[in-house]
Amino acid sequence: MKAIVLNETGGPNQLAYQEVEKPKPAEGEVLIRLKHASLNRRDVFITHGLYPGIKLPSVLGADGSGVVAETDRADGVKKGDEVLINPGLNWGDNPHVNSPQFNILGMPSNGTYAEFVKVPVENIYKKPEYLTFQEAAALPLAAVTAYRAVVTRGNVQEGETVLIPGIGSGVALFALQIAKAKGARVFITSGSDEKIEKAKDLGAEDGVNYKKDGYVKSLREMMGSADLSIDGVGGESFMDLISLARPGGRIVNFGATTGPVPSFLLPKLFFKHLDMKGTTMGSPQDFEEMLAFFSNHKIRPVLDRSFPLEAAAEAQLYMESGKHFGKITLEIDSTI
Known part of the structure; x- marks a missing residue:
């Protein structure tokens, strides 16, 4: 089969489109013929060697959708089923925190930048009928991360004020859609006025360009204080979230795309009685609840651009540029 393989680190240009052996599912595994995959920031970090436990060569890609090609199961999974993949492997029995054996599809195990992928049967779910294959592929990692951050860890409530900095990424946009569906007021920041306007079209009440002087003051005048902030940015701007938090408020962090947070005064x-929580990915229960919530509210991912599988390196470079607004996908098989 054809696949995108990372043989050595050095950035997206190290990705190679090549022939590899088609995976053979073991007992309890299912072979998926992939229709679409989608990109995550994790994939780009891996190409640069900026991810723990890197083992190469590896086929990257956590997210994918397609049809069941092979299965030894007779418990409701059959050949031809339209499915999407939960890329979180070996979460464990504790819904509050993952096990030490937890890992994500697409390194070290081969992932979805390929024509076929094998996964444990418990990690596949029937594709919601209202979603296209491309939309379904865009959901898994980003949507479950956002759902766990906003709902499971953030405990968002109707009428609360939610702040989401750095709007434009898949997780941030899903967080906006989830918080809105829960009845919250959502405010956002971005370094792009265009992205702010697009986010407002999706339901954000308003937003501020963080590159402009006095943006924190402008944001405070606009929204008041935040009951909940959902942050994947980190860096120096994390201090602004503390300043903008309402007494008794919550800050949930799932990433640090701009680097580490500087030290701050306790x-x-x-004095604000703040709750600061960390989160990443989500449990199988989170994934199931996310799919049910999305189906109930008919939430669709925001799609930016699609690339053919063989242009995965170009797609990653585009993601690295930060120009995208929404999910970037790879088309793998247009015949399904």
């Missing part, structure tokens, strides 16, 4: 934390 009084800013304890």
Whole structure:
């Protein structure tokens, strides 16, 4: 089969479109003929060697949708089923935190930048009928991360004010859609006025360009204080989230795309009685609840651009540029 393989680190240009052996599913595994895959920032980090436990060569890609090509199961999974993949492997029995054996599809195990992928049968779910294959492929990693951040860890409530910095990524946009569906008021930041306007079209009440002087003051005048902030940015702007938080508010962090957070004075934390929580990915229960919530509210991913599988390196470079608004996908098989 054809696949995109990372043989050595050095950035997206190290990705190679090549012939590899078609995977053979073991007992309890299912072979998926992939229709679409989608990109995540994790994939780009891996190409640069900026991810723990890198083992190469590896076929990248956590997210994918397609049809069941082979299965030894007779418990409701059959050949030809239209499915999407939960890329979180070996979460474990504790819904509150993943096990030490937890890993994500697409390194070290081969992932979805390929014509076929094998996964444990418990990691496949029937594709919601209202979604296209491309839309379904765009959901898994980003949508479950956003759902766990906003709902499971953030405990968002109707009428609350939610702040989402750095709008435009898949997780941030899903967080916006989830918070809105829960009845919250959502405000956003971005370094792009265009992205702010697009987010407002999706339901954000308003937003501020963080590159402009006095943006924190403008944001405070606009929204007041935040009951909940959903952050994947980190860096120096994390301090602004503490300043903008309402006393008794919550900050949930799932990433640090701009680097580490500088040291801060603890009084800013304890005088406001703030809750600061970390999260990543989600449990199987989170994934099932996310799919049910999305289906109930007919939430669709925001799609930016699609590339053919063989242009995966170009797609990753586009993601690295930061120009995208929404999910970037790979078309693998147009015949299904």
